[in-house]
Amino acid sequence: MSAITRFPERAAGVAERVSGFIAHLRMNGMKAGPGETADALAALTRIDVLDPDQARMAFKTLIAAGAEDWRKFDDLFDAYWFNAGRQRRDARQSAHIRTQSRRPTIWQPHFGEEANGNTPAEPEASSTGLGDEATEGTEGRLLATRTDALTRRDLRELVDEDTLRRAEIIAHDLARAIRDRRSRRRKAARRGKAPDLRRIIRKSLARGGDPVDLTFKRRPDRPMRIVALADVSGSMSVYARVFLSFVKGLVGADGATEAYLFHTRLMRVTPALRDRDALRSAARLSLMAEGFGGGTDIAGSLGAFADAYAARALNKRTVVIILSDGYCTSQPRQLAAALARIRRKAGRIVWLNPLKGWRNYAPVAAGMSAALPYLDAHLPANTLEALAALEDEFAKL
């Protein structure tokens, strides 16, 4: 390769190719713009341009803005620069990521198997017949179905737009009720009730000992944060849509709320739920919802949450809300261990269980009874009324 043909027939090509690369990264969810393009071009002058590995490392450090970007950068780099098959070193052909830019890779296995199954927009269509022992053969045992009042119908019987909207509104109110808390401590503030003597004396030094600048103390807002983990496995599929709306309501009420879905794997859905474009949001979610059905690995999912997200998502002012029926394929011991790890970091753990609203329900399933010692509350969530009643329960926490 001679020096002249470094970028064949593209005299203005370097800048163009690099800005194309930046656009490619942006399409894949990284925050990069013209500033990064300029940086990347500047960096190219400092390194050996002919060595792709150096360029890779340089671009990576310039453009990645967090651990997540750092992990996915290499694949994106390969996809853009080597997609024409111009492999330099290893023969490994990287996945052509650009064609599936927004589709989360961990859901890919499901597309193969279920592509001809239910339409993604209608997860509730995957009815109880989908290998679900939990709800089978229990018809008529529902406390709530006896009455005609719409709000007291069991959620699995009734999924229309109105219900979804109601669930979202209820969640919104609930999130606000949880969020607004005040600290017990007092902190310095410009206005407030109690004078902050220590600071007044310190500031009076600058005025020769006369207390001219007054500062006060007040109890600052210490909002509680919410982390919601919703089970969307087979046994929960009848409730999944309403719970998704519920979670969306929680997320919409406050900028700090985080939401995750799980069945056999865990998936962070906060960005999808926050998407202001309702259509795109629905599309992104339904792609994820493709994983509905099948088994549940609650312990594994909660463990994955504790590993990957807990350090950032949890603190002592966090309420963790788990929406699940507690039917789990993994060992109860593992579930207890995962909850114990979350327990250490989180302020409160609340388990919303749709089965709990059923008459005669007792948490005898091994998983649920192992989980109980770690919960602050185990509450029913099978009707809208039950969801609405949660507000009072949460106020007590």
Place this chain on the structure above:
Amino acid sequence: MNHRELQSQLAEAGYVADESLAMALYLALSLGRPLLLEGPAGVGKTEIAKALADVRGARMIRLQCYEGLDASAAIYEWNYQRQLLAIRAAGENEAADAVEERLFSEKYLLRRPLLEAISQDEPPVLLIDEIDRADEEFEAYLLEILSDFQVSVPELGTIQAKSRPMVILTANGARDLSDALRRRCLYAYISYPDRETELAILARRGPELEPRLAAQIVGVVQALRREELEKKPGVAEMLDWAAAISGLGINDLNDDPAAVQASIVCLLKTAADRDAVPGEVLQRLIGKAA
């Protein structure tokens, strides 16, 4: 200079950096941008600033962040006591203007780490440690310093940097940093070192050990990181443990199980973790590592 030279210079200073970290440092230095380092505790994020200062023969200025850190502790404060004394001493002979001029001169300014760092003649290494512990408001103060290398003091005007410090920020992921701060920094994620790198670190930083024992130690630590632990042992813990093993005069981890089990306090720092690794488990790990 290129990044490989920097890498070998760091290695001489006793810091084994992998290639992508060396590249990040090299670019941060040559483009004059701050570098944000993230990664689990104990992988040597803080250490790299010291090594860099060593390589450059520069002074290291460290700002340890904590909740409630404010501008007067991080940037500057007026030395009120001295100002008061000066007023008393001035008496009535001096014109009021002149006194004022004098009182608000740099002589009466207490330089905290950030101002200190930009007023050095030789560019120092500025380490802003655990930035995610500071409040979000504090990040806003940092933005001006990190992008323009200047500090505004209302009474004095804007103080420009005499020389551009090399800025290294570290974060543990206690909270999310703002996009504004991330955009101004280059970024590198440091994870736990692989086996070869860790052996190299042990050879450079640890006590003199037989290769076999060193391999055992690194093997056990690497295996421990794969276990479900609350606090995984970092590189610093590994070095402590190696020092302890060498101090106890153990030549083979299989020789003295009781002493090895007792020395595990260097690696596992919570009660739950110690319970999770009883003697049998440790023996099994040692057996595998050998």
